[in-house]
Each structure stands twice: as structure tokens, then as C-alpha cells.
Amino acid sequence: MTSPNDTFIRAELVSFARDPGDGDSPEPGSLAHYPDGLLWLKGQHIHAAGRYADLSPSLPYGADVVDYRDKLIMPGFIDTHVHYVQLDIMASYGRQLLDWLNDYTFPEECRFANHAHAEALSNAFLDEMLRAGTTTAQVFGSSHPGSVNAFFSACQKRQLRMLAGKVLMDRNAPEGLLDGAAGIADSERLIEDWHGQGRLGYSVTPRFAPTSTQIQMDAAGALLRNDPSLWLQTHLAENSGELDWVAELFPGSQDYLAVYEAAGLVGPRSTFAHGIHLDHGMRKRLAERGANIAFCPSSNLFLGSGLFDREAAKETGMAFTYASDIGAGTDLSGFGTLKSAYQVGQLRGQPLTAWQGFYGLTHGNAKALSLEHHIGQLASSYEADFVVIDPQATSLLSRRIQHCTTLGERLFALMMLADDRAIYETWAGGQCQHRRDG
Structure with missing residues (x-):
């Protein structure tokens, strides 16, 4: 029967x-x-x-x-880098990265201090992701812990396998988004409440080096050392202006990646979004530590950030994944991400086959996120x-x-x-x- x-x-x-x-x-x-x-x-x-x-x-x-x-x-489909809190600013006039953050991203994320808004957007985002065929994603909340509580709660009700984290940022952002000394304590509470509950996992989430002090990044690294089952997500080498800013803020660092290395943030469960402006040595160091770069083709094209070099990644053994990067990305659909990845590849003389694309969107992304035994x-x-x-x-x-x-x-x-x-x-x-x- x-x-x-x-x-x-x-x-x-x-x-x-x-x-x-x-x-x-x-x-x-x-x-x-x-x-x-x-x-x-x-x-x-x-x-x-x-x-x-x-x-x-x-x-x-x-x-x-x-x-x-x-x-x-x-x-x-699996999406390794996406901001659910930016759903409503998709298709905002595309300026360069730093202008886009100040003009659109930061004002939008301030709205997530309101828990009802976070709940509504969590459900709207999940509806759209499932409509597009995405069943797992690694997701940025805002700097408000309530944004992650709302998101995980919505995921748990649907029994989804999702990774997410509260953004850490204690400088160079509007006052309403700065978390100061409370950022790490809030992260610890969220980890205790949600990490490993059902199909949920926590990603420690410093937005990127310019918006976190060394003290905050060191504390984030301590979270990872205390619990190796956690994930790490942040941004790296997306835009040339961003690189110049990091060099000014961290004059003693060898390069952008070294800022994260010094804090203990580079490991086999670390995802660094973009990685467009990397040199050979940085790619080798990422490969040696087992970290992956989230290739976000539609976002990179939309903001004019540059063209990701898949062949250079393969030559050094650096893992890379495929991601939408909503809201700078222009498509929630994995089909759209692969279409943009193919176009980027054509411009670089690096054709992307359908075999590689759909492998990457499924098993490849799962493997890079250490989820290959589950999904x-x-x-x-x-x-x-x-x-x-x-x-x-x-x-x-x-x-x-x-x-x-x-x-x-x-x-x-x-x-x-x-x-x-x-x-x-x-x-x-x-x-x-x-x-x-x-």
C-alpha cells in the first residue's frame, strides 16, 4: 500500500x-x-x-x-549571495557601487528597524525566490537583528534550507544602521536562536571592510573560531573605488584580502561576493583556504563594476559560485544569472556551457557552501x-x-x-x- x-x-x-x-x-x-x-x-x-x-x-x-x-x-537552484532587504530597490538607476550604497541601499535598509516591514519583506522575498526556482540562498539581512529574526521565522514556517546573517557595520554608514558594540552581541543571540534549527544556518556578515572597524572584524573572526560550523559572507574587490577606499582605511595591509585574513575571516565556509579586481596571489590565497567567490554577473554589469575572470579562478583552483546579488542584480531567476554569466564570459573570451552553468547553480553551489551532502x-x-x-x-x-x-x-x-x-x-x-x- x-x-x-x-x-x-x-x-x-x-x-x-x-x-x-x-x-x-x-x-x-x-x-x-x-x-x-x-x-x-x-x-x-x-x-x-x-x-x-x-x-x-x-x-x-x-x-x-x-x-x-x-x-x-x-x-x-541555489543563490550564494543575495540581499533580501534590497528587494524593493531593484532597478534603481545604476550608479557606481559607493554612490549606489549611499543613494539607495542605506536609506532602504533603515526601514528594517520596523519589524512589521521586515516580516512583510521576508515573505515577499521568499515568494519571489520560490517563483524563480530558488530553494536555498545565502542571504544578507540589515544591521537590525529583527531583520534576521523575521527572515529566519519565515523560512522556518516553510521548512526551507537557508543561510542568513545580520549585517555588521560600526562605521562609515548612517547612524540608524550602525550597530557599534551591540553588533557582535546581537549576532551571538541570533546564532543561539537560529543556527542549526531545522534547515537553517547562520552566516556571520560584516558588510565589507570599509564599514567595520578592525575591532569588529576581529570579533567576527572569534565567532568563527568558536564555532567552525558557522558560515561567513561579505564583499571583496567589487569596484576600483572600493579598493582605493580600503587602501586608505587599512594602510598597513598588504591588500584588500589581507584585511579579512588578519581577522580570521577566510576559510572553507567563507563566501566573498564579486572578487573582480583580484590578482594572482589573492586568488591563490583564497584557494588555499578553501574560500569561494560569489560571481554576481548581472549586478557587476548593472553597476559597471567589471567582468569576473572565470579562467583565472580555475587556473589557481579558486572556487566560485553563481549568485543574483539582489538588489543590484537585475534578475532573481537562476536562468537570468546564467544568461548574464554567459554574456560576461563571451566578453572575456571564456564561453560558459550549459553543463557548467546548471552544475554551478545546483551541485556546484551546494559544494562551495558545504551543503553538498544535503542538497x-x-x-x-x-x-x-x-x-x-x-x-x-x-x-x-x-x-x-x-x-x-x-x-x-x-x-x-x-x-x-x-x-x-x-x-x-x-x-x-x-x-x-x-x-x-x-
Whole structure:
């Protein structure tokens, strides 16, 4: 007999077990592709994923199989760097980074002193992320601890796997955003309340070096040393003006990265957003410590910050991930992030294949965040976070798909032409949490 915890979905399945390489075809053993597949869920986890013909004889008597054979299922998309508190300033006229912070970001984040506003934006943000097929993200709150309480509370109600943290900033910002000596104490309380609760994790979050004193960054480093299961998120080398400012504020440091190194903030669970203006030595040091750079292509293009060098990262073994960086980013959709990443790559003479793109958005991002044993694959025992993609979602996408003869061509068409309309359903924790209207 069928258990009420069992769900059976028949569809095309695509998942990556490891890096597919840079070739036109994925390396052997890296791709799991079942044109006629079965995804078998038990509660919050995947019980089995494979060929329908192989698994169907094991189905319980009377099993109700959802027939999505005209659709494609992939692991849920993962976003390694995003500011939920900036949702409402997306598409604000794009100036350079430091002007954009002062004109838009800081005034907007002051609103999160109001808990009701934080609750409303938390839910609006999660609605939009799930609509776009994103099931896990590493998220910046504001400097107000209530912004993180509201966000984690909203995530917990939906049983999402999310990382987040309260922004630390004790200088060079409006008075209403400075946290002073209370910043670390607030972070400690948030860690105690939320880190490891359900599927939630805490990321220690100094905004970036210019807005934290050395004392605050040293204290942030102490939090990481006291609990190695914590994550770290901040910004690094996004804009040339930012680099000049850091050099003025920290004249004794070898370079921008050394500021974070001195505080003990660079490790295997550290994500540094952007990393555009790095030299070879900085990339090597990041690689040696196991840290990753969050590549935020639409944001980098929008603010004119520069073009991320994927090949230089690979040459030094530096890990990098894919991220939206809302609100400077222009698209919440993972499809949009990959489209912008492809365009950046073309300008640098570094083509991005669909294999690399979708691996990065799923298993690759999970691995960089030390979550690869929980999410990022359609495989037995993994958490049931996945997206149901409709390749016929728009007339243009449908026309292009009809002319594709290989899986690689179809994935590339999705990477370039799909948007949130192509997300038919988003599942997280074994529950359908978004279904497209119509």
C-alpha cells in the first residue's frame, strides 16, 4: 500500500554528481540524465531517482504517479549571495557601487528597524525566490537583528534550507544602521536562536571592510573560531573605488584580502561576493583556504563594476559560485544569472556551457557552501528540493526547444530564454511550495 509520505513524479530528470568539465559534452559519470525518469519522495527526502522502467516495478500497489513527462526536473537552484532587504530597490538607476550604497541601499535598509516591514519583506522575498526556482540562498539581512529574526521565522514556517546573517557595520554608514558594540552581541543571540534549527544556518556578515572597524572584524573572526560550523559572507574587490577606499582605511595591509585574513575571516565556509579586481596571489590565497567567490554577473554589469575572470579562478583552483546579488542584480531567476554569466564570459573570451552553468547553480553551489551532502542532486537520501521546469512555458522558448536535438542544446536554450514563467513548480522539503498560475 502507498504511504501518505510517498510522492511519485514521472518526468525527465537532470542532475550532476560532480563537475562536468569544460568540454562540449559532460565528462563521464558527472551527469545523471533520465529522459523518462521517476522521482520517488518519502517525506522531506528523495527515496529514489532513476529510470521509470527500472523503478516502477518497486512501486507500491495503487501508487498515484504524477505524470510530468512533458517537463524537466532539476535540483532546486541555489543563490550564494543575495540581499533580501534590497528587494524593493531593484532597478534603481545604476550608479557606481559607493554612490549606489549611499543613494539607495542605506536609506532602504533603515526601514528594517520596523519589524512589521521586515516580516512583510521576508515573505515577499521568499515568494519571489520560490517563483524563480530558488530553494536555498545565502542571504544578507540589515544591521537590525529583527531583520534576521523575521527572515529566519519565515523560512522556518516553510521548512526551507537557508543561510542568513545580520549585517555588521560600526562605521562609515548612517547612524540608524550602525550597530557599534551591540553588533557582535546581537549576532551571538541570533546564532543561539537560529543556527542549526531545522534547515537553517547562520552566516556571520560584516558588510565589507570599509564599514567595520578592525575591532569588529576581529570579533567576527572569534565567532568563527568558536564555532567552525558557522558560515561567513561579505564583499571583496567589487569596484576600483572600493579598493582605493580600503587602501586608505587599512594602510598597513598588504591588500584588500589581507584585511579579512588578519581577522580570521577566510576559510572553507567563507563566501566573498564579486572578487573582480583580484590578482594572482589573492586568488591563490583564497584557494588555499578553501574560500569561494560569489560571481554576481548581472549586478557587476548593472553597476559597471567589471567582468569576473572565470579562467583565472580555475587556473589557481579558486572556487566560485553563481549568485543574483539582489538588489543590484537585475534578475532573481537562476536562468537570468546564467544568461548574464554567459554574456560576461563571451566578453572575456571564456564561453560558459550549459553543463557548467546548471552544475554551478545546483551541485556546484551546494559544494562551495558545504551543503553538498544535503542538497544539489536528485539522488537517494538528499533533501527533496527541486524544480519542475516547463520547456513550453512561452511561445518563443517552445519554438526554440522544438529545434533542439540534444539535451545540451535544450539546456542552453533554457539558460538563454527561460525565466520564472518556465518554473512550473518549486518543491522544498518534500512540499510543493510554488505552482505557476495557469
